Amino acid sequence: MYWEKYAHHTIKEKVTKALRQNLDYRDRDVLGLPATFLDPKVFYSDAPFLKDAPYMQTMVANPNHIGCHTLTEAEPAFSGTHAIERDLIKICACEIFKSKEGEYDGYVASGGTEANIEAMWILRNYFRKERGAKPGEIALVYSQDSHYSMPKGANLLSLHSIVVPVAEETRQIQPEALKEAVQEAKEEGFKYFILVMNMSTTMFGSVDDIGTATSCLDALEVEYRVHVDGAYGGFIYPFACKEEHPYTFENPKIVSFSLDAHKLVQSPYGTGIFLARKGMIEYALTEEAQYVKGKDYTLVGSRSGANAVAVWMILRTYGSEGWVAKTADLIERTDRLCMSLDERSIPYYRHPKMNIVAIKGSAVPQEIVQQFMLVPDTHEGKPSWVKIVVMEHVTQGKLDKFLFALDGVSR
Numbered sequence: 075m076y077w078e079k080y081a082h083h084t085i086k087e088k089v090t091k092a093l094r095q096n097l098d099y100r101d102r103d104v105l106g107l108p109a110t111f112l113d114p115k116v117f118y119s120d121a122p123f124l125k126d127a128p129y130m131q132t133m134v135a136n137p138n139h140i141g142c143h144t145l146t147e148a149e150p151a152f153s154g155t156h157a158i159e160r161d162l163i164k165i166c167a168c169e170i171f172k173s174k175e176g177e178y179d180g181y182v183a184s185g186g187t188e189a190n191i192e193a194m195w196i197l198r199n200y201f202r203k204e205r206g207a208k209p210g211e212i213a214l215v216y217s218q219d220s221h222y223s224m225p226k227g228a229n230l231l232s233l234h235s236i237v238v239p240v241a242e243e244t245r246q247i248q249p250e251a252l253k254e255a256v257q258e259a260k261e262e263g264f265k266y267f268i269l270v271m272n273m274s275t276t277m278f279g280s281v282d283d284i285g286t287a288t289s290c291l292d293a294l295e296v297e298y299r300v301h302v303d304g305a306y307g308g309f310i311y312p313f314a315c316k317e318e319h320p321y322t323f324e325n326p327k328i329v330s331f332s333l334d335a336h337k338l339v340q341s342p343y344g345t346g347i348f349l350a351r352k353g354m355i356e357y358a359l360t361e362e363a364q365y366v367k368g369k370d371y372t373l374v375g376s377r378s379g380a381n382a383v384a385v386w387m388i389l390r391t392y393g394s395e396g397w398v399a400k401t402a403d404l405i406e407r408t409d410r411l412c413m414s415l416d417e418r419s420i421p422y423y424r425h426p427k428m429n430i431v432a433i434k435g436s437a438v439p440q441e442i443v444q445q446f447m448l449v450p451d452t453h454e455g456k457p458s459w460v461k462i463v464v465m466e467h468v469t470q471g472k473l474d475k476f477l478f479a480l481d482g483v484s485r
């Protein structure tokens with residue numbers, strides 16, 4: 075895994091150059107595009123700070139990244155920043171998830187929700203088109219700890235949901251329960267399965283055992299494809315894993331990944347990332363998108379080029395080595411928190427490659443949950459678990475303060 079780190083002046087130069095390559099509504103006689111720069115009364119482009127702020131400059135220039143730029147020739151008006159998005163997608167697909175050069179497609183989606191729904195949409199259409207699947211033959215399989223975008227997507231796409239229970243302490247999918255549920259669905263007439271694997275759940279940071287889950291489905295001899303929800307873990311788990319792990323494009327069972335840069339990467343909201351194997355995103359083609367040059371393969375339609383620039387700037391500012399160091403720091407702080415909980419015999423769940431600690435609700439008094447804004451697994455009734463997410467703002471000092479509060483020491 076390697077991508078180069080760029081100094082601020084290099085980033086500035088590249089973004090400025092990209093914006094110059096983009097169409098400038100001020101210079102050219104643009105009469106047809108239903109797009110323009112941001113309102114100049116409010117967002118004046120001669121504000122002096124803009125000179126040194128490439129992201130803000132991009133926002134003001136307001137390029138539209140509609141469509142999928144790894145795939146087709148898109149609107150030439152924004153080719154400069156489209157190339158930046160392509161570089162970002164390449165870093166994610168090739169360096170983080172080990173795709174071979176040119177064997178992926180992807181785009182910056184509005185978030186993990188959209189990326190997950192795009193994945194389900196593609197696979198649903200794949201089964202319809204390639205297998206003639208009828209309504210009532212495709213099911214979406216995911217664990218009880220999965221994000222709510224799964225039921226949301228299943229509802230939108232008329233997919234049958236199979237929610238598989240997890241073990242209370244390990245948060246792992248129960249193979250017997252998975253087999254039983256899929257077998258039952260098979261008997262009911264379901265023939266095609268979209269299996270969602272969590273490369274970290276939101277509440278626990280648990281990572282589904284993809285090998286176990288796929289061998290359950292293999293044993294039942296049903297046809298399935300795998301989508302990986304890395305919206306939470308995508309920018310930390312692959313970096314924390316020093317040894318080989320099964321969550322890459324080298325795993326032939328995986329079709330697509332979702333990532334969220336607006337969580338751990340600390341980029342602005344609107345920066346989900348969708349990645350798929352080459353040849354799959356075509357199943358989300360909307361032929362009727364005639365006015366869009368290159369047509370549309372995404373769920374969202376118009377989207378801001380500034381979002382792609384923001385994520386690209388962050389990943390390029392760190393470089394792969396800087397990103398490994400940054401995530402290692404989060405993991406270390408999480409390790410230390412867990413040791414402190416161990417010393418106090420406070421029960422919790424934590425995946426060793428993740429920065430989430432879910433503490434048993436009964437071990438943390440309600441005032442402390444509220445004081446430190448721990449997130450409960452449910453807002454209805456007493457929570458079974460309350461979680462801490464060790465992000466950049468969750469400093470050692472704040473964690474110490476939490477531990478002191480637990481000890482009943484007031485400071």
Ligand SMILES: *Cc1c(COP(=O)(O)O)cnc(C)c1O
Nearest residue numbers: 185186187221275276305306334
């Ligand atoms: C946050 C999250 C999502 C949804 O992401 P949004 O960016 O809020 O749409 C999906 N899956 C997981 C695991 C998440 O943590």
